[in-house]
Amino acid sequence: MPTMETSRTEPRSFVVDDPQKGVFLLDREALVSEDVLRAEIKNIFAKCWIYVGHGSELKKNGDFQSRRVAGRPIIFARDSKGQVRCFFNTCRHRGALVCTERHGNVRRFSCVYHGWIYNNDGSLARIPGDEAYIENFDTSGLGLKSPARFEQYRDFWFMCLDADVPALTDYLGKATDYIDLVIEQSPSGKMEVLHGTQEYDVQANWKLMVENSVDDYHLPTTHSTWLNFMANSGVKVEPPKDKDLVLPTRGFAFDLGNGHFTTDNVNFRGRPVAAWIPLYGESAKAEMTEIRAELVERLGEDRARRVADTNRNLVIFPNLVINDGSSVTIRTFFPDGPNKMQVTAWALGPVEESESARARRLDAFLTFYGPGGFATPDDVEALELVQQGLANWSDDRWSEMSRGFGREGEQLNSDEHHLRTFWRHWNKLMTGAQA
Amino acid sequence: MSAQADTLADVKVTRAEVEDFFYHEAALLDEWKLKEWEALLADDATYYVPPNDDLDGSHKDTLYIISDDRERIRQRIIRVLDPNCHAEFPKSRTCRLITNVRVLKVEGDLVTATANFVCYRYRRFQREFSYVGTYRYILRKDGDQFRIKERRVFLHAHELGRLGSVSFIL
Numbered sequence: 001m002p003t004m005e006t007s008r009t010e011p012r013s014f015v016v017d018d019p020q021k022g023v024f025l026l027d028r029e030a031l032v033s034e035d036v037l038r039a040e041i042k043n044i045f046a047k048c049w050i051y052v053g054h055g056s057e058l059k060k061n062g063d064f065q066s067r068r069v070a071g072r073p074i075i076f077a078r079d080s081k082g083q084v085r086c087f088f089n090t091c092r093h094r095g096a097l098v099c100t101e102r103h104g105n106v107r108r109f110s111c112v113y114h115g116w117i118y119n120n121d122g123s124l125a126r127i128p129g130d131e132a133y134i135e136n137f138d139t140s141g142l143g144l145k146s147p148a149r150f151e152q153y154r155d156f157w158f159m160c161l162d163a164d165v166p167a168l169t170d171y172l173g174k175a176t177d178y179i180d181l182v183i184e185q186s187p188s189g190k191m192e193v194l195h196g197t198q199e200y201d202v203q204a205n206w207k208l209m210v211e212n213s214v215d216d217y218h219l220p221t222t223h224s225t226w227l228n229f230m231a232n233s234g235v236k237v238e239p240p241k242d243k244d245l246v247l248p249t250r251g252f253a254f255d256l257g258n259g260h261f262t263t264d265n266v267n268f269r270g271r272p273v274a275a276w277i278p279l280y281g282e283s284a285k286a287e288m289t290e291i292r293a294e295l296v297e298r299l300g301e302d303r304a305r306r307v308a309d310t311n312r313n314l315v316i317f318p319n320l321v322i323n324d325g326s327s328v329t330i331r332t333f334f335p336d337g338p339n340k341m342q343v344t345a346w347a348l349g350p351v352e353e354s355e356s357a358r359a360r361r362l363d364a365f366l367t368f369y370g371p372g373g374f375a376t377p378d379d380v381e382a383l384e385l386v387q388q389g390l391a392n393w394s395d396d397r398w399s400e401m402s403r404g405f406g407r408e409g410e411q412l413n414s415d416e417h418h419l420r421t422f423w424r425h426w427n428k429l430m431t432g433a434q435a
Numbered sequence: 436m437s438a439q440a441d442t443l444a445d446v447k448v449t450r451a452e453v454e455d456f457f458y459h460e461a462a463l464l465d466e467w468k469l470k471e472w473e474a475l476l477a478d479d480a481t482y483y484v485p486p487n488d489d490l491d492g493s494h495k496d497t498l499y500i501i502s503d504d505r506e507r508i509r510q511r512i513i514r515v516l517d518p519n520c521h522a523e524f525p526k527s528r529t530c531r532l533i534t535n536v537r538v539l540k541v542e543g544d545l546v547t548a549t550a551n552f553v554c555y556r557y558r559r560f561q562r563e564f565s566y567v568g569t570y571r572y573i574l575r576k577d578g579d580q581f582r583i584k585e586r587r588v589f590l591h592a593h594e595l596g597r598l599g600s601v602s603f604i605l
Contacts, residue, residue, distance in 0.1 A: 102488055102593075103488070194496065194497065194498050195486075195489045195492050195496065195497040195498065196485070196486035196488065196489050196492055196497040196498030196499060197486055197487075197488050197489075197498070198486065198498060198500065198595070199487075199594055199595045199596040200595065200596055200598075200599055200600060201596045201597050201599055202599075203561070203599075222521065224517075224519045225513075225514040225517045225519050225520045226514075228513070228514070228517070228519075229510050229513070229514060232510060232513070233510070342596050343596070344596075346498065347498040355495065355496070358495065358496055359494075359495040359496070362494065362495070362496070362497070362498055362499070362502070363502065365498060366499065366501065366502055370498075370500060371500055371595065371598075371599065371600045371601050371602075372484055372499075372500040372501035372600070372601040372602070374510070374511075374514055376600070377520075377521075377522035377523075377600035377601075377602035378520065378521045378522050378602075380522065380599065380600050381521040381522040381600075381602075382521060384561075385521075388560060
């Protein structure tokens with residue numbers, strides 16, 4: 001095992017990456033340290049594009065959502081002219097929040113402290129008692145501040161706190177293909193975030209959720225009760241025939257560059273977009289056949305099969321997950337200390353979806369995902385057990401992540417190739433090392 | 436036949452009866468006697484926990500925390516009693532305090548009643564979780580027995596995050 005006798009001032013690698021020996025190890029300090037978290041805030045959350053929200057959450061001009069993004073109070077709003085905006089939720093005068101409601105529709109945001117008022121495009125509307133300032137006092141720069149960059153890809157809006165970064169679409173790179181695949185469920189190419197937000201804190205380091213979101217190795221053990229439920233509902237999940245598989249169908253993992261990666265699996269678990277399972281009920285068959293026929297007509301047989309018969313868990317580095325599985329989830333999370341994260345999740349569906357298809361999508365979501373789902377609570381438990389065990393980190397320093405290292409060609413979803421991809425990129429940003 | 440005879444007469448119900456039923460149910464849940472609890476459910480029972488940011492939304496167009504029909508409740512019980520339900524192994528210890536019981540409406544054999552609750556939940560090596568909310572039930576009264584037709588749990592927290600998973604029957 002390597003030793004960690006490096007100087008505190010010199011950046012040092014958190015990974016042992018040895019293709020010769022087929023060994024990849026992660027220094028567990030990365031998952032427990034306050035110092036590491038401080039460095040992450042600076043080197044990752046202040047440098048990368050961070051997901052803010054979906055344009056569909058702002059249906060009308062004047063609509064807003066207030067939330068925390070990368071730990072910061074943010075207002076995500078559509079101004080009176082229809083432009084989508086992002087502001088730091090903080091008064092320019094003394095710093096108080098200017099928006100305390102979770103969502104709503106307003107023309108102006110006002111501070112309850114001294115009454116400064118801002119238009120919904122962020123510009124300063126009024127300072128009470130402004131005659132007390134010197135003549136020609138310049139208020140032009142006193143509108144609500146916005147992150148350095150705020151851009152969208154197909155209505156997924158991201159902010160970046162660093163002005164000097166490539167455009168969002170360049171940052172997303174090949175990941176856009178996988179976002180497109182999700183959106184192709186919609187005949188009009190428009191998806192919407194549905195009402196209702198799921199929130200659950202996990203007493204574990206945020207990076208464990210990145211791993212867990214795309215780790216198909218854990219499914220048979222962590223989620224045996226979910227597999228049992230599926231079997232009880234008429235979806236018998238047969239053990240795989242190939243020795244190297246964990247799941248019944250062969251699935252893959254792809255490095256998409258810039259720290260993004262995805263699994264890409266042949267579906268066995270049913271999909272509300274056009275892959276019927278008995279769980280949905282006989283009455284759903286006819287409508288799902290129609291949905292599928294529309295996909296084939298619009299996209300052709302191959303692409304329709306891609307949309308309907310594959311499921312994918314996509315990670316946009318560092319903290320956005322789009323699970324296109326039992327339903328479509330948008331999941332984001334942010335550290336609240338090294339040993340805790342706050343998770344937020346939404347459901348996404350085609351805007352033109354029928355009432356029955358929408359209800360089926362939501363029901364399918366709850367069979368697996370969320371704090372009351374049949375799988376997520378066991379993921380949360382697994383991550384919390386990891387974090388509790390990591391209290392031993394200084395005496396048992398290295399996490400073993402070599403599964404599938406050395407496999408030539410296509411990489412399997414149940415191996416750890418994609419997790420290594422994440423950690424290499426993370427390590428590069430944290431240490432300045434070459435990946 | 437008169438219209439009168441077509442309509443089921445409203446059952447008589449007292450608050451004390453409803454309270455007794457709620458206390459009995461709470462004891463079964465706290466003691467993890469879920470098979471006995473299941474016997475309190477009507478054949479068309481539903482169990483809902485709506486999201487905190489849209490308490491009045493319908494489960495058909497709103498993402499809930501829990502939205503179970505009768506069969507899903509059955510599957511939920513199978514799951515949480517399985518030792519491989521890791522989120523509930525070892526089992527959480529829960530203690531429910533139920534108060535402010537009110538009978539809101541009686542229509543035929545259906546009784547709508549609400550109660551406030553605090554459910555404390557303890558897990559090994561973890562902090563205490565306090566779930567504070569309101570139960571709203573639709574009970575079907577048959578003789579001196581109640582069966583749960585709908586069980587809806589409103590959590591009062593603005594954010595559910597700190598409550599973690601709802602992996603037990605709330």
